[in-house]
Amino acid sequence: MLVKNLLPVAFLSAILFSILFYKQALGLNLLIFEASFVIFLFLTKQVKFSSKIQIVCSVGFLLTAIFTVITHSTFSYIIHFISLLVYVGILSYPYAKSIINIFFISIISIFQSQIEFFRSVTNSKVKGKSFGKTIWKFRIFIIPAVVIFVFVAIYKASNPIFDKLTVNLGSVFQNALDFIFSDIEFLFVLTFLLGLLISNILLFRTKSPSLGENDAKSSDLLIRNRKKNSRSFGTVSLKNELKAALFLLFILNAILLILNITDIYLVWFNFEWDGQTLKQFVHEGTYLLIFSILISIAIVLYFFRGNINFYKKNKLLKKLSYLWLFQNAILAISVGFRNYWYIEYFSLAYKRIGVVLFLILTLYGLYSVFIKIKNSKSGFYLFRTNAMAIYIILVLSSIVNWDTLIAKYNFAHADEAFLHFDYLANLSNKSLPYLDKSFSELMKIENIQKEKFAFETDFMNAKEYYQHIEFKKTVFKKEWESKGFLSWNLPEYIAYNKLFK
Numbered sequence: 001m002l003v004k005n006l007l008p009v010a011f012l013s014a015i016l017f018s019i020l021f022y023k024q025a026l027g028l029n030l031l032i033f034e035a036s037f038v039i040f041l042f043l044t045k046q047v048k049f050s051s052k053i054q055i056v057c058s059v060g061f062l063l064t065a066i067f068t069v070i071t072h073s074t075f076s077y078i079i080h081f082i083s084l085l086v087y088v089g090i091l092s093y094p095y096a097k098s099i100i101n102i103f104f105i106s107i108i109s110i111f112q113s114q115i116e117f118f119r120s121v122t123n124s125k126v127k128g129k130s131f132g133k134t135i136w137k138f139r140i141f142i143i144p145a146v147v148i149f150v151f152v153a154i155y156k157a158s159n160p161i162f163d164k165l166t167v168n169l170g171s172v173f174q175n176a177l178d179f180i181f182s183d184i185e186f187l188f189v190l191t192f193l194l195g196l197l198i199s200n201i202l203l204f205r206t207k208s209p210s211l212g213e214n215d216a217k218s219s220d221l222l223i224r225n226r227k228k229n230s231r232s233f234g235t236v237s238l239k240n241e242l243k244a245a246l247f248l249l250f251i252l253n254a255i256l257l258i259l260n261i262t263d264i265y266l267v268w269f270n271f272e273w274d275g276q277t278l279k280q281f282v283h284e285g286t287y288l289l290i291f292s293i294l295i296s297i298a299i300v301l302y303f304f305r306g307n308i309n310f311y312k313k314n315k316l317l318k319k320l321s322y323l324w325l326f327q328n329a330i331l332a333i334s335v336g337f338r339n340y341w342y343i344e345y346f347s348l349a350y351k352r353i354g355v356v357l358f359l360i361l362t363l364y365g366l367y368s369v370f371i372k373i374k375n376s377k378s379g380f381y382l383f384r385t386n387a388m389a390i391y392i393i394l395v396l397s398s399i400v401n402w403d404t405l406i407a408k409y410n411f412a413h414a415d416e417a418f419l420h421f422d423y424l425a426n427l428s429n430k431s432l433p434y435l436d437k438s439f440s441e442l443m444k445i446e447n448i449q450k451e452k453f454a455f456e457t458d459f460m461n462a463k464e465y466y467q468h469i470e471f472k473k474t475v476f477k478k479e480w481e482s483k484g485f486l487s488w489n490l491p492e493y494i495a496y497n498k499l500f501k
Contacts, residue, residue, distance in 0.1 A: 017195025061087035072489035430491035
């Protein structure tokens with residue numbers, strides 16, 4: 001059952017949005033608003049779970065909505081809004097195969113939904129008459145009003161007597177406007193308009209025919225492209241390309257083998273820290289190695305982009321490609337070891353966690369390329385499976401309270417790893433119970449740090465950190481106690497109770 005007239009629903013949804021979000025921070029209100037949307041979908045029988053991608057998108061949307069209250073981090077909100085866009089896309093086009101196409105369908109729908117809303121408004125009827133036509137009839141007064149205003153302005157500027165006669169005209173208009181708008185709360189109006197825009201996106205969903213057609217035509221299997229009347233030329237071209245590919249992959253495998261052997265020996269098993277900051281070792285080295293892995297994947301995809309997949313004499317090329325992918329997986333693990341040593345000596349940080357997540361996706365990407373070559377899969381298969389893998393990893397990673405994890409880990413390893421007071425001081429309020437240390441504890445940590453890490457840098461000292469956290473606690477207490485029920489979230493609730501009760 002679909003609702004024929006969505007206008008009343010859109011306005012009611014915008015009013016609900018205004019009530020929930022007016023002068024309220026994000027928290028429980030977002031979950032209530034979206035729960036109302038899901039209930040509306042169930043009542044109108046718009047929720048379907050007929051395919052795996054629909055189930056994944058629906059579960060991802062519901063989980064990330066809950067995670068915003070459980071973790072209450074900027075990251076969780078960003079991932080949730082991405083999930084919301086994906087969910088709106090799957091509602092618009094339930095038969096989509098790729099999450100990328102779903103996302104783009106939803107992006108287009110953001111703008112088209114507003115057009116559909118205005119179209120519905122103009123086509124609506126008031127006392128049997130079209131509202132749009134009623135408004136259109138008033139156009140005859142607009143041009144005369146503009147002309148009158150222009151001539152009054154000209155006469156005022158050119159004639160002093162006329163200017164004196166109309167000197168109070170502006171104040172009359174100003175007083176009239178003040179009288180009309182004196183009791184209007186513009187912040188509430190802006191909240192209502194924002195709610196209306198969001199409600200339009202959720203309710204007036206539109207389809208993109210071109211993206212839908214491309215998605216429907218896409219296939220996971222690679223199709224052989226047979227060229228008529230050019231058989232001999234095509235075979236020669238394939239042979240030459242095969243020779244070039246064999247030569248390139250053989251040399252690259254040999255070079256990468258040397259690199260992997262040195263990394264396994266030096267980074268995996270015999271790494272020794274000599275007091276350096278490890279920036280070049282990790283930052284520059286990691287980014288370059290990740291870049292090389294991406295280029296490696298691109299090289300393999302280039303050679304297996306077309307008919308060479310069906311060439312009978314491609315077995316050696318496939319074996320070299322498998323070896324190349326395997327060696328790149330070893331290289332990715334080496335990057336992981338570099339990151340491990342960085343965490344071991346310099347504790348946790350967002351980027352170091354990000355590298356771990358990226359390496360998981362990289363290993364999956366290498367595996368998907370292996371499957372593509374082995375089973376003659378298409379480029380669409382790669383994009384579809386890797387996009388879904390990225391989405392799942394992002395959804396799962398949004399459940400973790402990273403700030404609290406970082407604070408706990410870094411202080412727990414302060415005797416062994418570098419503790420960056422500046423970094424920890426800027427973590428969110430929900431991690432305050434684990435950042436809150438006595439001055440004596442902080443001084444003890446600082447003394448250990450000075451002995452172990454003699455860096456000539458201007459970092460925050462223990463006293464400055466202690467003062468900063470004390471001030472942060474005071475501000476947090478005031479902010480939390482002034483929040484309403486709709487701004488409630490779990491991690492800050494736990495933090496407040498740990499600190500002040």
